[in-house]
Amino acid sequence: MSNSNGNGNIDSFQSTNNNNNVTILDYKDLLKIKDEIFLKRLESIKDFFENEYGHEPEFFVKVPGRVNIIGEHIDYCGYPVLPMALEQCILLAASKNIEGFLHLKNSDKKYGNYKCEMKSVRIDLPSSGSPQWYNYFLCGIKGILDHLNNVLPTNFGMSIVINGNVPPAAGLSSSSALVSAATLTMAFIYKVNLNKNLLASIAAKCERYIGTQGGGMDQAIAFLAKKGCAQFIEFHPELNATSVKLPDNAYFVVANSLTQINKAATSDFNERVIECRLSCRILAKRCNFNNWKDITKFIHLQNLLQCNLYELEQLILNELTKDIYTIDDILEEFNISENELIMNFLTENTKDMKMFKLKQRALHVIQESIRVNKFRNLCESDSLSIDMLSQLMKGSHNSLRHLYECSHTNLNKLVELSEEVGVTGARLTGAGWGGCIVALCDSPEQCQRFIQELKEKYYSQLPQAKNKNLDEVIFSTCPQSGAEIYLC
Ligand code: GLA
Numbered sequence: 001m002s003n004s005n006g007n008g009n010i011d012s013f014q015s016t017n018n019n020n021n022v023t024i025l026d027y028k029d030l031l032k033i034k035d036e037i038f039l040k041r042l043e044s045i046k047d048f049f050e051n052e053y054g055h056e057p058e059f060f061v062k063v064p065g066r067v068n069i070i071g072e073h074i075d076y077c078g079y080p081v082l083p084m085a086l087e088q089c090i091l092l093a094a095s096k097n098i099e100g101f102l103h104l105k106n107s108d109k110k111y112g113n114y115k116c117e118m119k120s121v122r123i124d125l126p127s128s129g130s131p132q133w134y135n136y137f138l139c140g141i142k143g144i145l146d147h148l149n150n151v152l153p154t155n156f157g158m159s160i161v162i163n164g165n166v167p168p169a170a171g172l173s174s175s176s177a178l179v180s181a182a183t184l185t186m187a188f189i190y191k192v193n194l195n196k197n198l199l200a201s202i203a204a205k206c207e208r209y210i211g212t213q214g215g216g217m218d219q220a221i222a223f224l225a226k227k228g229c230a231q232f233i234e235f236h237p238e239l240n241a242t243s244v245k246l247p248d249n250a251y252f253v254v255a256n257s258l259t260q261i262n263k264a265a266t267s268d269f270n271e272r273v274i275e276c277r278l279s280c281r282i283l284a285k286r287c288n289f290n291n292w293k294d295i296t297k298f299i300h301l302q303n304l305l306q307c308n309l310y311e312l313e314q315l316i317l318n319e320l321t322k323d324i325y326t327i328d329d330i331l332e333e334f335n336i337s338e339n340e341l342i343m344n345f346l347t348e349n350t351k352d353m354k355m356f357k358l359k360q361r362a363l364h365v366i367q368e369s370i371r372v373n374k375f376r377n378l379c380e381s382d383s384l385s386i387d388m389l390s391q392l393m394k395g396s397h398n399s400l401r402h403l404y405e406c407s408h409t410n411l412n413k414l415v416e417l418s419e420e421v422g423v424t425g426a427r428l429t430g431a432g433w434g435g436c437i438v439a440l441c442d443s444p445e446q447c448q449r450f451i452q453e454l455k456e457k458y459y460s461q462l463p464q465a466k467n468k469n470l471d472e473v474i475f476s477t478c479p480q481s482g483a484e485i486y487l488c
Contacts, residue, residue, distance in 0.1 A: 020195040022184065022223070024485045027060070041091060041163065042486070048107050049093040049161045057093035057161070059188065060486040063181040064089040065166030066173045066221040067254050067438050067477065068429045069230055069246075070396050071372040073404055075215025077276050078299025079369040080234045082244065082376060083217055084479035085225030086254075088166040090177040094158060094185050101157040102141070104134050108163070118157045121145070123209050130262040131210055136175050137162070140182025143206025144192060153190050160185065167472065169260035171430025176218030179207045184223075184483055196223040196482070197239045210264045211349060213273040225482035232376050236299050244379050246479070250386060251441040254429070255454055255474040257410035258464040261434035267349040268433055272404065274350045276365060279320060279358035281345075282333055286319050293344070298365055309373075313366045320359035327354060357405075364403040371396055386442040390425025393440060397427035406432035414458060421453040422446070447476045 030039065042060060049057045064085035071081030097103070102121065104114040114134040116122075123138045125131050137160075145152070162181075166174035183203040187194050194202070200223040204216035220233045220241060229243035263269040277296040284295035287305060295301050302312050322329065331338060342351045371392045378384045378392075397415050401407040411428045414437045418426035425440035441447040451474050459465040465473065 020197060022196055022199070022483055022485055023481070024487060027486045027488050030486055041165075045091055045093045045107060045161055045163045046488075048105075048163075049095075049159075052105055052161060053095070053097075053103070053159050055095065057488055058095040059093075059488055061092050061094065061181050061185050061188070061483065062089050062486070063177045063184065063222050063483045064225060064480050065177050066218060066225070067252065067436070068217065069252070069438060070368075070375050070393060070427070071217075072368060072396060072400055072427075072429070072432070073272060073406065074365050074368050074372070075217040075233075075235060076213060076273050076297070077215070077280070077365045077369075078236045078297040079365065080232055080372055080376075081217045082230050082232055082372055083221040083225075084230040084246075084252075084477075085221055085482055086166065086172060086477055087480050088172065089480075090162065090164045090166065090174075090181045092160055092162045092181055092185060094160050094189065096156040096189055097159045098155075099157055100155050101159075103157070103159045104137055104162065105160065106133065106162045106164075111162075118152060118155075125211060128265075130169075130265040133178075135210060136178040136207070137182040139179045139206045139209045140184075140203060141186050142209055143179075143183050143202040144186040144190065146206065147194075147202055148190075148192065153192075156189065158185065158189055165472075167256055167436075169262045169435070170256050171261065171428070171432065171435025172254070173218040173222070173430065175210070175264075176203070176207060176214070177222055179203050180219050180222040180483060183219075184485070188485060199223050199483075201239055211347075212263050212269050213347065214263075214269075221482065223482050225480060227479060227481040229479055230379075232372075236297075236303075244376055246379060247384055247386065247389075249442050250389070251444060251447045251476055252478070253423075253439045253441060253447055253450055253474065253476050254436050255414055255439065255458075256436045257408065257414055257434060258459075258462060258468070258473065259408050259410045259434035261408075261431065263431045263433075266433070267353075268406065269431055270347050270350050271353060272361060272406065274346060274353065275356050275358055275361040278325075278330060278345065278356055279316070279362040282358065283315060283319055283362075285334065287315075298362070309366050309370050313363065313370075316359060316362045316366065320362060322359065323357070325356040325358050330356065360403040360405075364399045367399060367403075368396060386425070386440060390423075390440050393425035393427045393438075394419075397437075400428055400432055404432075408432070408434050410434070410462075411437055414454070417454060417457050418450070421450060421457075423450050441476075444476075451476070 068083040180203040200220045203219035224241035231241040284292035415426045429438040
């Protein structure tokens with residue numbers, strides 16, 4: 001615990017005064033430190049909870065969404081990323097119940113209620129389309145259950161009310177915020193004392209029950225974010241976050257293309273993960289590593305080769321010469337049967353892939369990692385300029401568009417419009433295929449002008465933008481803190 005001593009009715013979950021523990025505050029102390037809008041939101045969730053369950057909640061959990069500044073589609077290859085937490089967050093109110101049931105209610109009635117016995121939690125996914133909202137919550141529960149070897153320490157159930165204002169399907173990590181909130185709530189109710197790194201790792205692992213092979217960035221920033229700083233998040237040799245102070249004159253704007261994506265609803269995301277794993281294995285095999293089948297992350301290969309990112313980039317250019325690899329190419333390369341490829345190398349939703357763009361995906365990963373390092377070094381150097389950072393963000397978008405092919409016409413349009421109005425540092429953020437861009441401005445005035453220009457040039461032409469509150473669709477933001485618990 002890193003702040004108040006939390007002498008509420010749930011009294012464990014903290015031990016030392018170590019800042020790797022989730023911050024626990026007393027609800028009454030929030031009056032001094034949180035703004036009115038936030039407090040009103042908490043009040044209304046509390047009222048909602050009391051109406052639904054007939055008693056007060058025991059505590060609240062807050063988990064933020066995130067915007068990734070740079071370092072896209074590289075976390076699952078083991079490379080560091082540079083996100084920051086948003087103000088928009090999941091807030092939930094919770095208490096135990098003695099009936100042993102899980103009750104999930106969303107204050108937004110378009111998300112229907114869910115109820116099951118705590119001891120029979122099961123994640124049922126649709127054969128196509130997006131999973132139900134509550135499945136993300138169930139992932140978090142499964143994560144802690146796995147950690148406890150499926151033995152619940154008590155027969156309690158949990159009564160929950162959820163309220164989220166992270167735009168869904170917008171690449172701002174609304175799903176991971178929900179999974180992380182569930183993981184934290186479950187751990188707190190059952191007094192499973194875990195630090196932030198462990199919670200983030202459990203949340204990253206259990207979100208894969210949804211079917212996507214995410215890399216862990218979203219859950220890591222959800223727990224490890226610090227107010228005022230972006231985080232340089234490393235995954236190897238273990239999860240570690242280092243605060244990066246962004247330049248005083250850097251102002252970030254998030255603009256939602258209003259093209260929705262749900263990465264669990266299509267195979268696009270997993271296809272990229274698979275292409276990365278396959279390219280890595282080919283390189284490992286060509287470099288004569290007998291355990292090439294197990295070398296699926298570029299960082300692992302790089303460590304084995306003891307080379308730098310530029311040398312790895314050259315290896316890719318030398319070895320992965322084809323623009324497109326067919327199934328036959330892959331089978332020949334690995335000397336395996338098609339059955340083995342499907343069973344051991346592909347996932348359920350990628351087993352029908354026929355073409356693999358290995359060189360392009362691998363090059364993106366390595367060059368993007370180089371950009372992340374440069375961005376971080378610039379932030380720490382005296383010779384920093386917003387223009388230098390902007391060039392790196394621009395390079396990132398081009399690579400995601402052309403090499404990784406995970407952009408969308410509307411994202412490209414937003415990025416092109418940004419450049420036209422003098423904001424060169426603009427790129428898609430999150431998984432892509434829709435969602436948001438993040439753009440870098442050099443003054444509050446430029447920020448305001450930029451927002452106005454996009455409202456006129458993009459949103460006024462977009463049918464989906466009609467009747468939307470544009471202040472929720474395009475907004476400036478600065479780094480917020482990670483997950484917190486508030487005791488009632
Ligand atoms: C999603 C995943 C992350 C990361 C990004 C792309 O948000 O959950 O792990 O791979 O896409 O950078």
